[in-house]
Amino acid sequence: MVVLALVNFVVDSAVTAPLIVLPEMLDHFGTGQAAWLNATAMLAGVLWAPLLGKSADLHGRRRVLVLTLLISCLGALVCAVAPSLWVFVVGRMLQGAALAAVFLSVAIVRGVCAPRTAMIVVGIVTSGSAVLNIASRFLVEELATEFGFQVLFLLSASVAAVMAVCVRAVVPESPVRTPGRIDVGGALLLGGGLAGVLGYVSLGSDLGWLAGGPLALLAGGVAALARWLLVSSRKPDPLIDVRDLSGPLVLTLLVVFLAAGSYQSMLQLIPLIGDVSADQHLGYGLADQGSVALLLAAPGLGVTLGGPAAGWLAARIGPASTLAGAIMLGTVVTLGMFLGVSRLPAALCCGFLLGVTVGALGTSGFNMAGSLASPERQGIVSSLVMVMVSIGSVVLDFVGAAVLESTAVVVDGETVNSATGVFSYVALASGAFAIAAVLVVLLVRSTRRGRGAPSPGLARDTV
Template sequence: MQQSRTGSTDPARTDAGRHTRWSGRLVGLVAVLALVNFVVDSAVTAPLVVLPEMLDHFGTDQAAWLNATAMLAGVMWAPLLGKAADLHGRRRVLVLALLLSCAGALLCAVAPSLWLFVPGRVLQGAALATVFLSVAMVRGLCAPRIAMIVVGIVTSGSAVLNIASRFVIEDLAERFGFQILFLVSALVAAAMAVCVHRVLPEAPVRTPGRLDVGGALLLGGGLVGVLGYVSLGSDLGWLAPGPLALLVGGVGALARWFLVSSRKPDPLIDVRNLGGPLVLTLLVVFLAAGSYQSVLQLIPLIGDVSADQRLGYGLAGQGSVALLLAAPGLGVTLGGPSAGWLAARVGPARTLAGAIMLGTVVTVGMFAGVSRLPVALCCGFLLGVTVGALGTSGFNMAGSLAPPERQGIVSSLVMVMVSIGSVVLNFVGAAVLESTSVVVGGETANSATGVFGYIAIASAAFAAAAVLAVLLVRSGPRLSAVPRHSKES
């Protein structure tokens, strides 16, 4: 790797132009990338706070179109932008992703109807790429041991901001309408694009070849079609023409992508040479990410139920349920950097396995947490630690298995698996709750059977991920430890 001009005089950058210890410049880079990841929350998840207002404004009850569109579009954008980053430069593509998100937010802010609002959400979905592009940049700018710590800070550091932003969003939406959220999101994305362009150096590593746009569209479109059916089918009807068309089109696109890619000399993803350890890592991320997302989805549901309703669970009236909702965010802030620090010492494979073990224990603990607030608070916080540690460890593990010129596309696969796992396990959990619901006082409520069955499924998925994580640790000693460089601190 060639030494970067921007870092040639920096004494902290002695390992082929990469940062090997902390310095003022590195702190600035980390701060910018952490704020860049805040764009994801403002674009993808923050609009849920004003979802009722958006439904009223557009006169629709199709919440799925407003809620899931950005995440599904992010799955489509991920492989395309990941591969483009390896070919044309990670900083350049990161700026592009931020500008696409900015344009989408502006379109959403001025959209008079769903016909313009939904395309705006599709453009906003490009913000999902900022997570894995930030990780790829870190691994290009930092030596391996310090990169693992920085990845944890970058991917988890904005969690506290995400919590605080919820209160600001609610206040602004009440005063100026939900459109102000999208204007703020556009402003944040534009500001971060400028910061990235001015502050971050471009990685000198490039992958020779051409961008397989056709393959990227087939893969991304196929994933969106299948996940769109899973996400939207419950609201629109599993046999409705729209969801069925998404399913058939998605399966067809994925089949076509696999057949075509297996014959191309330079495919978007060389599925024939992914390697066993990387496949194991992606499966672990899929199962664990889906499990913790489903449990996080369950927390507000049990928080709104009082034990006086005698459903066999419920936390309302036992204390501040707001703390229950904030606890995971605080845990994420701790779990990400801690996992990076630990991975630099014992290796990303063992750290990933440890995060999975913790998640399994915490999820099982929710059997008691659904009716006892102190237990729920502890489990919520530790689940947040698991979330931060899993994200950091998953990216670190995948990055350690990829050469420098493929960091973008491999990191994008981790993000894709997180999204797929979240959609699939959330749907499975929701289906369990719906099929076991009961009527109490004339209103439909989730039964204890459904809640405990929901937790059992999440625990089983975590346990399966734990088995795969153990296999990953045993797959080779080089995956379990990181050699200490003599110049690193």
């Protein structure tokens, strides 16, 4: 359990930690495309998660987890030495494989623990490393100031390599195997289609929504996604079998998609508002009130508490009801960021409670999806949760970045985000959480009606 909790620290170093040095990376590469620097790893998660989840069911969860950590290590090294933006993006795509460590850890836990115990352990494994994340925020900020943002990626590569060795030495291999094959073509169609659509969202605000280049990306992305859906519905063993998705599982995935995207977009906004001073009179700004590391450490503390608490509650009232509570809290707290963009105490409070929300969201989402899956399908079903986390994060990151780009203003010859853009950004995230709140109510009702569902874990733990 300790090793798997530390493995998830690799995920933070690959996905969340770079937010601390986001302004420095934007300056270094001379770009305003924050979403490409930040969300590329999440985008890669859409490609990596189903591939690695299916591979884990076929070839063993420990073996695939070690491979995942080594790929992330390689990606971090590429980012550290990248001479240009697009080489850096390639590194981030490789580093995004680390996201698979989350659901592979969950699948390993559910394979060795009884269902009720597993719910609690999942909360510890997915959230326990947040304690280290808090301390690392300040360390990374100091090291980046002294040596440049590249040091963050060197540290990430080192941690991934060490944890690969630890997993190989300590974690037992799962004896459960699922017959079948890996649909690499389906993964490429899914990942390429999403990249095309999101590329249009990112570049459209700069080049024009009707410009040839962005429209070509959109058309190619939509065509790839349509082809993936058509082919997947006909294959006997697709990467993601859309025909085998139950109503409760679909609702769970939609809730995770919206809530995770809203939370991740808020994390992307924090360093941007933290880099602006209230003295600039833009209507927002926290630069003179505290460090970005402090703002990003608050959610880490919340995650530490939210994950294990959600696991404990899920073992008693069920994962569906626990997930509903997390979504309701997230909706209220995201609305509170209307004050948090200009007042440090409000930002710290909202950041902490958003951390509680995401800790509970991840634990409850994995527990809910896992309770709907048979033992031999834990890897692929858990990967679907990670896919929705990745898609939601990427979509709202890119859409939010497009909102900021389209509403930017020029002050003293410098292009900066306007208050209109920042408040619209918060409204977008709040709306996503509100829709998730409606869906999670339907999920709770459906699980109460499904007392006779085939999954014994669901019947025991949610009724």
